[in-house]
Amino acid sequence: MEKIVIDGKHTLSGKITIGGAKNSTVALIPAALLADGVSTIKNVPNITDRDALFDIVKELDCEIVQKGKEIKIDTKNLTNKTISQELSVRLRASYYFMGVLLGKYKHVEIYFPGGCNIGQRPIDLHLKGFKAMGAKVTKNKHKYMLDAEELHGANINLTFASVGATINIMYAASLANGVTTINNAAKEVEIINVADYLNKMGAKVAGAGTSTIVIEGVKKLHGTDIEVIPDRIEAGTYILMGALLGDNLVVDGIIPEHNKALFDKLSEMGVKFTLGRRSVTINRCKNLKPVNVTTEVYPGFPTDLGQPMSVLLTQANGTCIMEETIFENRVGHYPYLQKMGANIELNGSVATIHGKSKLIGTDINATDLRGGSALILAGLIAEGTTTIRDIDYILRGYENIIHKLSSVGAKIRLEEI
Numbered sequence: 301m302e303k304i305v306i307d308g309k310h311t312l313s314g315k316i317t318i319g320g321a322k323n324s325t326v327a328l329i330p331a332a333l334l335a336d337g338v339s340t341i342k343n344v345p346n347i348t349d350r351d352a353l354f355d356i357v358k359e360l361d362c363e364i365v366q367k368g369k370e371i372k373i374d375t376k377n378l379t380n381k382t383i384s385q386e387l388s389v390r391l392r393a394s395y396y397f398m399g400v401l402l403g404k405y406k407h408v409e410i411y412f413p414g415g416c417n418i419g420q421r422p423i424d425l426h427l428k429g430f431k432a433m434g435a436k437v438t439k440n441k442h443k444y445m446l447d448a449e450e451l452h453g454a455n456i457n458l459t460f461a462s463v464g465a466t467i468n469i470m471y472a473a474s475l476a477n478g479v480t481t482i483n484n485a486a487k488e489v490e491i492i493n494v495a496d497y498l499n500k501m502g503a504k505v506a507g508a509g510t511s512t513i514v515i516e517g518v519k520k521l522h523g524t525d526i527e528v529i530p531d532r533i534e535a536g537t538y539i540l541m542g543a544l545l546g547d548n549l550v551v552d553g554i555i556p557e558h559n560k561a562l563f564d565k566l567s568e569m570g571v572k573f574t575l576g577r578r579s580v581t582i583n584r585c586k587n588l589k590p591v592n593v594t595t596e597v598y599p600g601f602p603t604d605l606g607q608p609m610s611v612l613l614t615q616a617n618g619t620c621i622m623e624e625t626i627f628e629n630r631v632g633h634y635p636y637l638q639k640m641g642a643n644i645e646l647n648g649s650v651a652t653i654h655g656k657s658k659l660i661g662t663d664i665n666a667t668d669l670r671g672g673s674a675l676i677l678a679g680l681i682a683e684g685t686t687t688i689r690d691i692d693y694i695l696r697g698y699e700n701i702i703h704k705l706s707s708v709g710a711k712i713r714l715e716e717i
C-alpha cells in the first residue's frame with residue numbers, strides 16, 4: 301500500500317500532456333461488446349478503472365489485446381453471464397453492461413455498481429428507460445435481472461439530465477426495434493464521443509450533445525475503431541494547479557472549448573492564460589479575485605472540478621461561495637482543507653470560503669477521486685510536507701499523476717506505507 305508525499309511551494313513549469321477521458325473510456329470499453337467482431341479503442345488512459353473493465357470483459361469471455369494506449373476487443377467468444385459482484389462494485393461504470401447486454405441479448409444479470417461515495421447515486425432513471433423499452437426488471441438483494449421478449453422504441457423523458465442513464469439507454473436502444481427518443485438527455489461531451497463510436501459501428505444515433513437524442517434501432521452492429529477524447533477534468537485539474545503555481549505551465553492535448561466554464565471563472569478571478577488550438581499556457585495569479593461557483597450539468601461548471609476549484613478559492617482575496625448541486629455528498633475533502641488551515645464554513649453542499657488562507661502540510665486522506673485531486677493541489681501550495689493516504693481513489697482516474705507533476709517541477713513522490 302502506498303501514500304503520496306508532497307513538499308509544497310514549488311513552481312510548476314514545462315509541459316503536461318493530457319490523456320484520454322476517463323468518463324469516455326469507461327463507456328467505450330463496455331460498448332465494444334455491442335459489436336460483432338473486433339473493435340479498436342485508441343488513446344486509452346492508464347488508470348485503474350480501465351483495468352477493472354478489462355476484468356469484466358474477460359469474465360464475459362472476450363479477448364483483449366493492449367498495445368500501449370491502444371486496445372483491441374474481440375467479441376467472437378462473448379458469453380452473456382452474470383457479472384460477478386466483486387467486479388461490478390469496483391467501479392460505477394459497470395452499470396453500462398446493463399444497457400449493452402440488454403440491447404444485445406435482451407437479458408442481463410448484474411450487481412449494483414460501485415464508484416465514489418459522493419451521494420446515494422440511484423440508477424432509477426436507467427431502469428425507467430429500460431422498462432419503457434419493454435424490459436422487465438427484477439431485483440434481489442444487490443442483483444438486478446433484466447429481461448425483454450423484445451426491446452422496442454420508446455419516448456423517454458429524463459427527470460434529470462443523467463450522464464449514465466443517457467448513455468445506457470442509447471446502448472439498449474441501438475439494437476431495439478423502432479425509434480427511441482431521449483428528452484432532457486445529458487449533453488456532456490463524452491456522450492458525443494460514445495455516439496460517434498456507435499454510429500461507426502452501424503448504429504443510427506442523432507442529436508448527441510443536445511438535450512434530445514433520437515436512436516433508430518438496427519439489427520446488429522459491427523466492430524470498428526474510435527479515439528478517446530482528451531480528459532477535460534484531468535486537464536482542468538492541472539490548469540487549476542497552473543493558476544496557483546504555474547510559470548508558463550503548458551497543458552497540452554486538450555480541446556479548449558470543453559473547459560470553457562473553467563476558463564470563464566479563471567478570467568473572472570484575474571488569472572492570465574493563453575489558449576492555443578490544443579493547449580493552454582497558464583501562469584500563477586498572485587492576486588486572485590473572489591468569485592462564487594455553482595456546479596451544473598454541461599456546459600455549466602463541472603461537478604468533477606468543484607473540489608479542486610475549492611482549493612483555488614482558499615487563495616482568493618476575499619470570500620467565495622462554492623455550491624455543489626449535482627451530488628449531495630461531495631464535501632469529504634473540506635475537513636482536511638480545514639485541518640491544513642483553510643477558513644471554510646460548510647453548510648450541507650454550500651461552502652463559504654474565506655481567503656486568503658495559508659495552508660500548512662499535514663497528514664490527510666483522500667475520500668474520493670476528485671476530493672483526492674483537491675488534496676494534491678492543497679499539498680502543492682502548502683508550507684512543508686503533506687502526506688495523503690487512501691490514494692487508490694486518485695489512481696482510478698488520473699494517469700501517471702506523480703510522473704506528470706514531477707516532470708514540471710513538483711516535489712511529489714509515492715512512498716510505501
Ligand code: EPZ
Pocket residue numbers: 322323326392393416419420421422423424425426427460461462463464465486488603604626627628669670697
Ligand atoms: C457521471 O456519473 C460521471 N461518471 C461522474 O464522474 C460525473 O460526476 C457525473 O456523470 C456528472 O457529470 C462516469 O461517467 C463514470 P449522473 P453518473 O447519472 O453517470 C442522479 C468522476 O469523478 N441520478 O449524471 O453517475 C445522481 O444521483 C465521476 O469522474 C439519479 O437520481 O452521473 C446524481 O445526483 C464522479 N438517478 C445526478 O443524477 C439515476 O438513475 C447526476 O448523476 C441517475 C442519476
